[in-house]
Structures are given as C-alpha cells and as structure tokens.
Amino acid sequence: MSQLVKYDGFIETAGQVAETPALDIKGQTLEVLGNIEALLASVGASKQNLTRIQIWLADMGDFDAMNAVYEDWLADVEKPVRACVESRLAAPEYLIEVQAFAYLK
Secondary structure, eight states: OOSEEEETTEEEEOOBOOSOTTSOHHHHHHHHHHHHHHHHHTTTOOGGGEEEEEEEESOGGGHHHHHHHHHHHTTTSOOOEEEEEEOOOSSTTOOEEEEEEEEOO
C-alpha cells in the first residue's frame, strides 16, 4: 500500500498511525505528524504546502492534548483546513490517525 500519492501537484497521504502505540496521545500525535512531515519531504513538499488535515481520535476526550501538539507543529505556517472526528481505529492501542493533503506547484 502506498503511504503517499502525488499527481499533478496534488499530494495525499494514507492515514498515519503511531509506530510506537505505547505512547500517550501527545506522543502519538507528535510521532504521526513527524511521519507526515517526512512523507511530504520525500516529494519536495513541507508543512507549508498543506491544504487539509483529517484527524480521527479514538476518544474525543483527547482533543485538547492532541490540539496543543498540533498547534505547536503548525505554529510557523498558515493552518490548513481541518476536520476532527471520533472513531474506532484499526487497533485499540492507536489513539489517533491523521491523513494529510497538500499541493505543490
């Protein structure tokens, strides 16, 4: 399965989950956002190219902690549009899944 697709300037990642699921929500969020940043870099893009972020949380009670990490991660760039919903994820140890969309001219 591809983790990223780029076509005609449009970039889309697969949903990213933590590689270290024992982490708390802040740790998983930071790890997932780092994975997204690395995927973007692999095609010459960066956080500045983000247009949309989709977030799934296993527990909406984790929203504030996740959001603090997210806001810090995007502190130096224009924020993309975002949706965040509660959902059962692929495995119970995953607390967050994030999919990113970007555009690179």
